Amino acid sequence: QSALTQPRSVSGSPGQSVTISCTGTSSDVGGYNYVSWYQQHPGKAPKLMIYDVSKRPSGVPDRFSGSKSGNTASLTISGLQAEDEADYYCCSYAGSWVFGGGTKLTVL
């Protein structure tokens, strides 16, 4: 299966909101509610931020939220903070697992 499509980069100022999109097909994002999002800081392992499209694991700030419409999932980060600067990857179940290409978030 092909990788999910994410913008290569997004940016925002502290306190603002940004949204990262993740576009797939009816065979992955559109077909299952098993979309998850991972945050990765340089040299570190990915960290689970959102699962089942919109659920947050314990310990993840409620500034992070997820949604899905059709074949596109979205991660929204509100009240941007400097520590949010990282790479973000979406992931969908598709019979197996497929990841997005990653989005670099820059906090200006």
Add this chain to the structure above:
Amino acid sequence: QVQLQESGPGLVKPSQTLSLTCTVSGGSISSGDYYWSWIRQPPGKGLEWIGYIYYSGSTYYNPSLKSRVTISVDTSKNQFSLKLSSVTAADTAVYYCARELGGDYFDYWGQGTLVTVSS
């Protein structure tokens, strides 16, 4: 707190077999709720799922790598392992092991280990 730790050679010659082991601590690999995955990330690139194993030994591999991948489990040591055969420079990556809640998400990851394929 579950922890995963990858181990294995950091350098593999082209055409040889890459072998890595993931040791799980703080929880049992035999827990029926979880699958145990390998995921890789070439330098400067995105994540690619390689495959998973269940404690019973059942496996599922990424179709694009299936012909070269073998994942095995040793429940007595709380470990699972990856073998990738006939490697080329394109297999150079950071390899992560991760715990997967069956069909849902990856909640715990190892720190990753860089494997370079070079003569």
